[in-house]
Amino acid sequence: MAATVSLRKGEPPGRNSSRLWRDIVRHKSIYLLASVSIIYFAIFKYVPIWNSQIAFRDFQALKGVTGSPWIGLKNFSDFVHSYYFGELIRNTVMYSVGKMIISIPSAIFLAVALYECRANFLRKTVQTLAYLPHFLSWVIMYGILMALLSPSSGLLNDIIKLFGGEPISFLTDTKSFPWIVLLSDAWKESGWSAIIFVAALMGIDPSLFEAAMVEGANAWQRVRYITLPSIKPVIVMVFLLRLGTILDAGFNQIFMLYSLPVYSVADIIDTWIYRQGLLEFRFGLATAVGLFKGVIGFVLLFVSNKLVRKFSDTGLY
Amino acid sequence: MASVIRLTKSDRMFNAFVVISLLIIFIILFVPIWSTITLSFRPNDFIGTALDGMVLPPWKWSLAAYKSLLGNNSFVKATANSFRIFFEGIATALILTTPLAYALSIKTLPGRKLLYVFIIIPYLFDVGLVPNYLLVTRLGLTNKLAAVYLPGAISVYNTLIMKSFFEGIPEELKESARIDGASEFKVLMRIILPLSKPIMLTIGLYYGVRFWNDFFNAMLYLNDSNLQPLPILLRNILLSSGMNEYVEASAFGEAPIEAIKAASVLLAAIPMLVAYPFIQKYFVKGTMLGSIKG
Known part of the structure; x- marks a missing residue:
C-alpha cells in the first residue's frame, strides 16, 4: 500500500x-x-x-x-555440541549434492537425447516412461525397490547369485545404502528434471542449426557448440535453485528406506528432527534444529534466487 | 533445411548413439516396473528366480494376490479413505488457492505487493516439523482426514503458477465485463473461471497427486485404523515380515507374500497412472510458467 x-x-x-x-x-x-x-x-x-x-x-x-520457561540458546548449543551434529550435516549435504551431481547431468543427457531422436515412437515412449515415476510416492517406490533388491527374491540379487555371488542386503548395508538412495532418486526424478531442459531446447532458433550445417558442422559439433551453449542459462539456473535447497536431502525417501543398521550413513537433519521431536518428545530441541535449518535455508534460497535473477532475468518468485 | 540432406558418417554414428542411449534408458526405466508387475502375478507354486518370473508367460499368471487384496476389508476401507482425501483435498485446495491467485493477478489491487510478501515469507522460511505439528494437533485435527490435506491446501508454488495464468488472460475481456456493470466476483465467475479449466485441472491434479501420495501427515495425525489411507496400509504391508494379519490373509488368498506386496504397490499406483496423461498434457506449460516467468 x-x-x-x-x-x-x-x-x-x-x-x-x-x-x-x-x-x-x-x-x-x-x-x-x-x-x-x-x-x-x-x-x-x-x-x-x-x-x-x-x-x-x-x-x-x-x-x-x-x-514454558525461556532457556536462551541452550537447545541450539545442545545440538551443535551433540555427537550427531557433524554426521547429520555431512549426510544431508552428501545426499543433496550427490543427487544434484547425478540427476542434473542425467536430466540434461536425457533431454538432449530426446530432442535429437528422430524415431518418434521411441522418443514418445521414453518420454512418457521417464516422467511417470515422479508421480509415484516413496512408499510405492519402496515396493518397487524391494522387487529389485530383496535379498531373498529380488531381481538384482538373483542376478548376483546367477554369477555365483553372495546376495547383498542393499538397504541395511552401510556401503550400498547411499548408492541406493542416490540412484533411486535419479531413477525417479531425472525424467521430471529433464522437462525444463526439453522446454529450453524447444526454444532454440532452428536457423542456428541450419547455419551450422551450411558451415559443415557435424551432429556432434552441433550439440557441443549450439545445443548445450543455448541451454546454458537454464542449466546454471537449475543448479543455483538446487543450491538453495541444499539442506533438503529428501525426507520421504530416506524415511521409507532407512533402518537402524544404516543410521550412521542415512540420518539427515529432517529424519533426526522427526525422531527427536515426535518419538522422543524433545520438542524444544527438535524445533531449534528445524529453525537452524530454516534460517540457513532462507538465506540460501534468497541468495540463489538473487543470483538466478542476475544471471538469467528469471527467478522462482 | 537444405533440399538434399546428406548424412555424413559421423551424423549416422550420432543418430545411432542417440537411439542406443534411449534404448538403454528405456530398459533402465522399464525393468523395475516390469519386475514388479510380473511379481504381482506370480502363482503360489512358482519355482525359480526373479529372472524366470519376468519371462513367465501370461497364461501362467495368477490373480490370487489381487483377489486377496480386493477381498480384504482393510484394503477396501483404506482405498475409500484415500479417495475421500483425494477429492476433498482437491476441492479445498482449489477453493483456497484460486481467490488468492486471482487477487495477486490484479495489477491495480491496492496492497498487492504486501500480499505478495505475506505469502512469500513462509515459502522461503520453513520452520519445520514440530511447530506445524503443534498447530495441527491444537486445531483438533487429530483423527480427521482433513489433517492430511488441510496443512498443504495452499501451495505457494501452485498459487504463483495460477497467478501467471490469470495474468495471461487479456485485460480487455475483464474490462468489457466491468463496463457492463459486472462486479469483481462476477468477473471471476463468468469470465476468468470458464477460461481457466486447463489450469484448474492441472493444479487440481498437482494437489491431488500430493494428497494421494502423502503418508507422513497420515502417519502423524491419523491413529484410528479405520481412517488410514492407502499409503499407510501399503507401508504396513511392505514392512511386514511375516507375523501380522496381511500374511494370514495371503494364506487364504493362496498367493505368495511378495506377490501381495507387489500387487498392493500397483493397485495404489493405478489412480496416479490414470491421472498422469491428463497432467502430462499440461505440465510442461505449468513448469515453464512457474520457473521462467514467476
Whole structure:
C-alpha cells in the first residue's frame, strides 16, 4: 500500500488518500473473496512461525508455547555440541549434492537425447516412461525397490547369485545404502528434471542449426557448440535453485528406506528432527534444529534466487 | 533445411548413439516396473528366480494376490479413505488457492505487493516439523482426514503458477465485463473461471497427486485404523515380515507374500497412472510458467 501512496507523491495528501480509498472500495469483493485464503494462510503458515519460539524455551506441553520457561540458546548449543551434529550435516549435504551431481547431468543427457531422436515412437515412449515415476510416492517406490533388491527374491540379487555371488542386503548395508538412495532418486526424478531442459531446447532458433550445417558442422559439433551453449542459462539456473535447497536431502525417501543398521550413513537433519521431536518428545530441541535449518535455508534460497535473477532475468518468485 | 540432406558418417554414428542411449534408458526405466508387475502375478507354486518370473508367460499368471487384496476389508476401507482425501483435498485446495491467485493477478489491487510478501515469507522460511505439528494437533485435527490435506491446501508454488495464468488472460475481456456493470466476483465467475479449466485441472491434479501420495501427515495425525489411507496400509504391508494379519490373509488368498506386496504397490499406483496423461498434457506449460516467468 505504501508503494501506491508514494507513487502519487506530487498530489496533495487529501486527494491522495481518497483515491487510495476509492481503489480499495472498488476492489472490496476481491478482498472479501481472498479473505478466507488469507486467514487460512495466517493460521497455517504464520502460527507455526510463532510456535517456533519454543526453540528458545524449555517446552512443556502442559504450559503451552508461551507458558514454558525461556532457556536462551541452550537447545541450539545442545545440538551443535551433540555427537550427531557433524554426521547429520555431512549426510544431508552428501545426499543433496550427490543427487544434484547425478540427476542434473542425467536430466540434461536425457533431454538432449530426446530432442535429437528422430524415431518418434521411441522418443514418445521414453518420454512418457521417464516422467511417470515422479508421480509415484516413496512408499510405492519402496515396493518397487524391494522387487529389485530383496535379498531373498529380488531381481538384482538373483542376478548376483546367477554369477555365483553372495546376495547383498542393499538397504541395511552401510556401503550400498547411499548408492541406493542416490540412484533411486535419479531413477525417479531425472525424467521430471529433464522437462525444463526439453522446454529450453524447444526454444532454440532452428536457423542456428541450419547455419551450422551450411558451415559443415557435424551432429556432434552441433550439440557441443549450439545445443548445450543455448541451454546454458537454464542449466546454471537449475543448479543455483538446487543450491538453495541444499539442506533438503529428501525426507520421504530416506524415511521409507532407512533402518537402524544404516543410521550412521542415512540420518539427515529432517529424519533426526522427526525422531527427536515426535518419538522422543524433545520438542524444544527438535524445533531449534528445524529453525537452524530454516534460517540457513532462507538465506540460501534468497541468495540463489538473487543470483538466478542476475544471471538469467528469471527467478522462482 | 537444405533440399538434399546428406548424412555424413559421423551424423549416422550420432543418430545411432542417440537411439542406443534411449534404448538403454528405456530398459533402465522399464525393468523395475516390469519386475514388479510380473511379481504381482506370480502363482503360489512358482519355482525359480526373479529372472524366470519376468519371462513367465501370461497364461501362467495368477490373480490370487489381487483377489486377496480386493477381498480384504482393510484394503477396501483404506482405498475409500484415500479417495475421500483425494477429492476433498482437491476441492479445498482449489477453493483456497484460486481467490488468492486471482487477487495477486490484479495489477491495480491496492496492497498487492504486501500480499505478495505475506505469502512469500513462509515459502522461503520453513520452520519445520514440530511447530506445524503443534498447530495441527491444537486445531483438533487429530483423527480427521482433513489433517492430511488441510496443512498443504495452499501451495505457494501452485498459487504463483495460477497467478501467471490469470495474468495471461487479456485485460480487455475483464474490462468489457466491468463496463457492463459486472462486479469483481462476477468477473471471476463468468469470465476468468470458464477460461481457466486447463489450469484448474492441472493444479487440481498437482494437489491431488500430493494428497494421494502423502503418508507422513497420515502417519502423524491419523491413529484410528479405520481412517488410514492407502499409503499407510501399503507401508504396513511392505514392512511386514511375516507375523501380522496381511500374511494370514495371503494364506487364504493362496498367493505368495511378495506377490501381495507387489500387487498392493500397483493397485495404489493405478489412480496416479490414470491421472498422469491428463497432467502430462499440461505440465510442461505449468513448469515453464512457474520457473521462467514467476
